Amino acid sequence: MNEKERKAGNEQQLSRRDLLKMLGGSAAGMSMAKIAGLGGSAAALLGGMPAGAQSKVEIWTGFGQGRMADAMQGAIDNFAVENPEFAPEHIIVPWGEITDRVIAATAAGSPPDVHRGWSGTVGNAAIGALTNLQPYVDAQNVDLSDFWPATLDQMKFQGDVHAMSISTIVQFLYYNKDRMREAGLDPDSPPSTIAELDEQGAALNDVSDDGTINRLGFSPTVPGLQIWDWGAAFGSQYWDESEGNIAIDEEAMIALFEWYKSYADQFGAENLQAYASTYGGNNFGRNTPQGIYYTGLITFWVLGSWSYNDMGEYGPDVDFDVIPIPQLASADDSAPGTSNGNMYLVPANCANPDGGFAFANFMSSSPFVAINKALPDSVMPSRRSLANLPEVDEKEGGWTILARDEILPNTLQRPSFGGNGFFGGALNEAAENVMFHGADPAEVLADAVARSRREVERLRG
């Protein structure tokens, strides 16, 4: 082999330098592609779309099938018509995964431009996961006083708006009139206080000698403890705005925990848990006619207004009605539970925050959405102006008027804060310790609050 051939051969061989160049080049290429993002307008250009014509708005929700999906698509179509500068793209993510996936995508630098969440999701602002929407709100002169006060509180994190609420869920006490009649109770006089609820519920229980619960009149532990709501009904707060940390009304919460314990003592905590687990699949059969609410297995229960629509769909023959959550007559600051805003949120560092806010604002302010999306889901529009539309008054069943005129103006204002999930978990643990192990309510509550306050401070950094 002559020199020339050898050189040619060398050129074709893989040297260490070549190998490193290849690997380094690949890594650099991947990094540049990552930095460039290849989202938004770049994607539009790659797709052959003229630059500047439209910007993509990536929307994540869980509305994947059925009536809710159709209503969501209708809302998106309306948004596209009213906002031709944006091209909405709806991506369906399972509800149970949406928050985790958004967080993961945000951490990876490729979040959606806007996503559906709940009041609790606003607390993710504490870890920097959300875009502060206050500058958008100010620039567009959004009338924040139009929102229900409790909902507005939940839209804010540390004083700034971080979410736009489309609708607000209130809590109702549902009651089965047929079962009340069977027990000789007057269905036109449902319980209006905790004491009446205890009394009427007790008249409707069906328990075997061995403790097995066959039918339940009422227990505050079924379908869940719902500590936030019952705590409000017993007169507790959860947050001290001046201190910027968790604070409860100890007396009220101790009374609540003792109330839980009285039911645990009456039925046996295990029997209540067994009853709940027996019928607990799929949210107590929320989406099946065999569900606990539609078959008379419970007479009084507290759930969000969203269940009103389910009652009509899965239990059309059940004669039922709703009232505000009964309150503790002796409590000074008692409220008819808490309310929970359904939110649209714009993740931090998304490709198109302008489009994200535009969509969130559209969803919270559009009469079309209020009438065709919120009301059919039996949740109230979060803006008072939309809650006063004629269609709201005309809604069958009268629940809208009850929610609008009696409950929403009076529910406990519970602001969004980081550590909300931890606090809820700690309260649940404390209540279970009281019910199952007879722990001292004051002691476990003090521990839960102390740990939760530390968590708030940790998140504050």
Added chain:
Amino acid sequence: MFKLKRDPADQSNSWRTDNLPAWGLFFVAPWIIGFLAFTVYPFFASLYFSFTNFNIINFSPRWVGLDNYVELFTADPIFWISIGNSIRYAALLLIFATVFDIFIAYLLSLNVKFLSIYRTVFFFPVLVPVVAASLTWIWILNPRFGLINGLLDLIGVKGPNWLASPDTAMLSIILIAVWGSGRQVIVYLSGFNDIPRSLYEAADIDGASGTQKFWRITLPLLSPQIFFNVVTLIIFSLQSFSEVYIMTGGGPANSTLLYAVNLYNRAFRDFAMGYASALAWIMFLLILGLTLIIFKFLSGRVIYER
């Protein structure tokens, strides 16, 4: 393309195509890169994060020294509950699974009809996805309409509340884990099959009873498999997560809150990544310590066939 023929005259500093280690490295590079990026880096990064206050979004961990560890040991009752639960779970699972698996493996080593079917049946649970198995068990253990309590009801026994009671929930998840321990059965089965028949024949000639043969022949010669299964089962049980998270979420009243479930809650419910990293390192050290202890005290007792 690269040259495929060796050039003996070429003395340059290049990797030739017949230089197998170089090409080998090239082809395994994706795995090595993945290993470095997704195993080695997180391993050491988590150690660093365990000394910081760090959330998943803002990549600006704040150094807090030993604060996370101090809080874990001095101010977090859930940590102690979860570690106690995990140790109880691991210990009971180890006992139940070892006894059950050896017994089943012994039965499966007998020369009976339909043996392959029996072996398949006992391995089936390993093949069932965790989520599907967990949801099925929730219904099997349903206090009112579950299969087990239904059978107990037929003989006039009121079944327990299983997953609904703090007294029986832990036992329930242990039984489910034993049900799914087909892999250990396979290992024991291979051990049984490796024991020379001649030893039993000699024992028969000497008049040894069945019990004597079990304690003097079977168990000692099965010790390598027992040793392997004990170590892997401890590691597996201390890391158990999915089935418990699905079936009980750690309840009722934290009675099944295993360490990994607590770790998950802190990391992905509370976004306390620094704190969760500290939890993970404590678990790592606990597993490492237990494994070393087992090696120190048991490895000398293992009898390997020569």
